[in-house]
Amino acid sequence: MKIIPLGVGGAFTKTNYHNNYIMQLGDKLLLVDAGTTLRTSLFEAGYHYTDIDYVYISHLHFDHVGGLEELILQRYWYFKEGQHVPMKTKVIVHEKLYHSLRSLLSHSLTNRGQTVEDFCQLIIPKNDGSMFIDHFTFSIFDTTNTHQEGMVSSGFKLSWNTANLVFTSDVKRLEQANILEQIDDNTIAIFQDLSFTTNGAHATFEEVLGYYPPVLHGKIYAMHYNDDIESFENSIQQANIQLVKRQQIIEL
Numbered sequence: 001m002k003i004i005p006l007g008v009g010g011a012f013t014k015t016n017y018h019n020n021y022i023m024q025l026g027d028k029l030l031l032v033d034a035g036t037t038l039r040t041s042l043f044e045a046g047y048h049y050t051d052i053d054y055v056y057i058s059h060l061h062f063d064h065v066g067g068l069e070e071l072i073l074q075r076y077w078y079f080k081e082g083q084h085v086p087m088k089t090k091v092i093v094h095e096k097l098y099h100s101l102r103s104l105l106s107h108s109l110t111n112r113g114q115t116v117e118d119f120c121q122l123i124i125p126k127n128d129g130s131m132f133i134d135h136f137t138f139s140i141f142d143t144t145n146t147h148q149e150g151m152v153s154s155g156f157k158l159s160w161n162t163a164n165l166v167f168t169s170d171v172k173r174l175e176q177a178n179i180l181e182q183i184d185d186n187t188i189a190i191f192q193d194l195s196f197t198t199n200g201a202h203a204t205f206e207e208v209l210g211y212y213p214p215v216l217h218g219k220i221y222a223m224h225y226n227d228d229i230e231s232f233e234n235s236i237q238q239a240n241i242q243l244v245k246r247q248q249i250i251e252l
Helices: 038-044 068-076 098-109 205-211 214-219 229-238
Strands: 002-005 021-025 028-032 054-056 089-092 120-123 130-133 136-142 154-160 163-167 187-193 220-223
Touching: 021 154, 038 068, 068 089, 068 098, 098 120, 187 214, 205 229, 214 220
Parallel strands: 028 054, 054 089, 089 120, 163 187, 187 220
Antiparallel strands: 002 021, 021 028, 130 136, 136 154, 154 163
16 A cells, blocks of 8 residues: 655644645545645645545544645536536544534535535444445544543554554544554554644654554654654654655555
8 A cells, every 4th residue: 555645744834734644545545634735735746636535534623624625625616528527525534523524514515505415425434433445444443532632533543454554643642542452463554643842732752652662663653743853853763763754655
């Protein structure tokens, strides 16, 4: 499988775009989160809104959802050879996020007799939080209250053949999120947000190293980091953690 990091930065990044990804799953393209910088980062990576087959939204901070409305509308108002060929966007969400996301979208999509469902399909994986995308198994796990208190959020596990990856999205309280429960002998990559400043929303470098056993450090792909990441690259290398960089393709 192929992973294209559209951006790797935090909410206030000036240089790295928001932490959004395209994952090529067989013949399908999954967009992981859709922040406000998507309108630039997607096209710089060589993609268009119409290329996307599925979108996963982890939570409702705007560096993860601020570009979703435009994506949905651009796909719906798609014209081919002068003819309107609407494309309904498939959006995967945790069941706890469904109503909040629908409410957010309804402010702009509910008009002229149309509803959110005319523009997009909100998908809640029903099989114990899992669904198939091509020959991959996509499984959502709940991280509510572990990014910020009172906030609904989720991560996911993606499995194929005899391998899997774990994508935490934004997590501060690692013990409470129990990310290790998602990891097994077949896990080959752990995409983990990481901060080098003390804050209440993201795990710090020290917290990440303290939570994950050293045997797993080599599987960690650090993302959603500060713009001054160059100052900390030596520390990352010494910890045997891999740094995800914008538009540097990862193949697993």
